[in-house]
Amino acid sequence: VPGMGFQQIQGLSAVYSSDMIRAQETARIICGQAGLATSVNETRLRERSVGEWSGLTYNQVQRRWPGYLKRRLLPPSYETDDMVLPRVLAALDAIRQQHPGESVLLVCHAGIIYAIEAYLKAQAGSRNPRRRLTPK
Numbered sequence: 671v672p673g674m675g676f677q678q679i680q681g682l683s684a685v686y687s688s689d690m691i692r693a694q695e696t697a698r699i700i701c702g703q704a705g706l707a708t709s710v711n712e713t714r715l716r717e718r719s720v721g722e723w724s725g726l727t728y729n730q731v732q733r734r735w736p737g738y739l740k741r742r743l744l745p746p747s748y749e750t751d752d753m754v755l756p757r758v759l760a761a762l763d764a765i766r767q768q769h770p771g772e773s774v775l776l777v778c779h780a781g782i783i784y785a786i787e788a789y790l791k792a793q794a795g796s797r798n799p800r801r802r803l804t805p806k
Contacts, residue, residue, distance in 0.1 A: 684774045
């Protein structure tokens, strides 16, 4: 785990992971290093849905939706930050309540991390132009 030393991993009380296979595999490896039996699967940490773009490469999206990526447009069923955050923040709150004062590691996905980062920056008064919101 980048930025974490062996002692920090050894001090973990729990590891929570998205229910997606790639996150579960990472959590399994970390649990082995931390001496924990298993991780807890948390479906609310699942990566955001990209709708019609799911499973497509960058080039495939470019061909099927010309100009969308360059103009930062999203497909209609894309799960925006304001759709993702309620489930993710609820999961974080539940985990915090389950482990007060303990060190817990979460294994999730870039889309979730970006949504949380944008939310925290907005809470601090910063405007993050990368935030993905549902058009009004």
